[in-house]
Amino acid sequence: MDLKSTKTSPILADPAPMNKSRLGIYSSLFPYSHPRIKTGKFDDVRSNGWLDAMISSSPPRRKVLKEFNGVDVVSDDTEIAYQSWMIRYPSALNSFQMIMDRARNRKVVMFLDYDGTLSPIVDDPDRAFMSTDMHSAVRTVAKHFPTAIISGRSRDKVYELVGLKELYYAGSHGMDIMFPAKDMVSRNHLNIVKSTDLEGKEVNLFQPASEFLPMINEVFRTLVEITKDIKGAKVENHKFCVSVHYRNVAENTWPVIAQHVHDILKDYPRLRLTHGRKVLEVRPVIDWHKGKAVEFLLESLGFRNHQDVLPIYIGDDRTDEDAFKVLRKGNQGYGILVSTVPKESNAFFSLRDTSEVRIYIDM
Numbered sequence: 001m002d003l004k005s006t007k008t009s010p011i012l013a014d015p016a017p018m019n020k021s022r023l024g025i026y027s028s029l030f031p032y033s034h035p036r037i038k039t040g041k042f043d044d045v046r047s048n049g050w051l052d053a054m055i056s057s058s059p060p061r062r063k064v065l066k067e068f069n070g071v072d073v074v075s076d077d078t079e080i081a082y083q084s085w086m087i088r089y090p091s092a093l094n095s096f097q098m099i100m101d102r103a104r105n106r107k108v109v110m111f112l113d114y115d116g117t118l119s120p121i122v123d124d125p126d127r128a129f130m131s132t133d134m135h136s137a138v139r140t141v142a143k144h145f146p147t148a149i150i151s152g153r154s155r156d157k158v159y160e161l162v163g164l165k166e167l168y169y170a171g172s173h174g175m176d177i178m179f180p181a182k183d184m185v186s187r188n189h190l191n192i193v194k195s196t197d198l199e200g201k202e203v204n205l206f207q208p209a210s211e212f213l214p215m216i217n218e219v220f221r222t223l224v225e226i227t228k229d230i231k232g233a234k235v236e237n238h239k240f241c242v243s244v245h246y247r248n249v250a251e252n253t254w255p256v257i258a259q260h261v262h263d264i265l266k267d268y269p270r271l272r273l274t275h276g277r278k279v280l281e282v283r284p285v286i287d288w289h290k291g292k293a294v295e296f297l298l299e300s301l302g303f304r305n306h307q308d309v310l311p312i313y314i315g316d317d318r319t320d321e322d323a324f325k326v327l328r329k330g331n332q333g334y335g336i337l338v339s340t341v342p343k344e345s346n347a348f349f350s351l352r353d354t355s356e357v358r359i360y361i362d363m
């Protein structure tokens with residue numbers, strides 16, 4: 001196969017973010033210009049919005065003005081803006097009873113993102129662990145409801161981090177789903193193969209991007225090579241997508257890393273770029289995302305009739321918006337956005353951080 005050839009699709013990048021949110025919170029979204037970088041050199045990534053998206057890709061740390069008797073005192077303006085944002089995205093904790101009322105006579109199915117939802121965002125992706133409390137809360141929720149983790153990481157990696165056999169796992173942003181062989185799934189889906197899990201049990205694998213495997217491996221190797229001298233850069237192979245982390249790269253080098261990725265993608269029109277939290281993600285141009293993975297899992301669990309089920313999806317990232325959108329459409333279920341700062345979302349409810357997620361799923 002010619003890994004670089006394409007029949008149709010141009011590279012699709014995420015649209016550039018708006019300069020200013022409706023609430024006027026993100027002043028950092030104003031067009032990027034760095035005094036030390038000559039105009040012209042990074043024009044590609046400047047004009048296509050990548051740099052703006054990179055800067056706005058992870059919420060700023062909470063602006064703590066001072067610590068008073070061990071308690072953080074946050075700027076009043078920040079808190080007021082958050083509280084008014086919560087009028088549109090009410091706390092899932094305060095709305096628990098309302099959600100449970102809606103769940104009457106329905107089966108709740110829980111969908112959980114991993115990074116930023118079950119584990120706090122940390123500088124080293126290899127050290128993003130769940131707390132013991134979170135681990136037991138996830139185990140408990142899975143006793144009551146079918147529960148799936150849908151992550152941008154590879155399925156193996158997220159399984160290694162969560163380590164609970166009783167869950168369903170979807171890795172690579174939903175492009176790699178493992179589900180039990182006994183579960184039903186429409187025969188319309190190609191790309192389902194039989195496999196065995198780590199214990200040798202027969203399972204089904206749904207991998208809609210399997211043909212991209214050699215291409216992803218090739219791009220991964222190229223990205224590792226090209227970024228090897230950029231201090232702090234880290235490239236992860238997530239089987240059907242590749243992550244290029246710049247969280248630990250000096251900000252004045254972000255345009256360099258963006259331009260490298262941009263230049264490489266020019267040779268791979270069947271791959272595209274999406275933005276995560278201080279991470280550039282390279283993935284196949286296929287019509288598949290976390291929202292489709294939710295629909296697929298619901299179907300494979302036997303919930304074709306929307307009236308029987310109340311899906312709840314908790315996530316913090318742009319990639320989770322696809323799942324929120326699917327649930328919002330047709331009023332199917334509830335998306336819950338985890339965020340310490342106000343942001344536009346397709347979710348219905350909000351939780352502030354991973355500790356609120358833990359309380360919510362433990363309720």
Ligand SMILES: O=P(O)(O)OC[C@H]1O[C@H](O[C@H]2O[C@H](CO)[C@@H](O)[C@H](O)[C@H]2O)[C@H](O)[C@@H](O)[C@@H]1O
Nearest residue numbers: 114115121122123125128151152243247277279
């Ligand atoms: O879909 P998710 O489970 O949320 O995975 C999205 C990405 O998560 C990881 O990166 C993020 O978390 C890291 C650890 O806290 C952090 O260092 C990084 O800046 C974040 O972007 C993971 O490493 C990525 O590959 C996933 O795509």
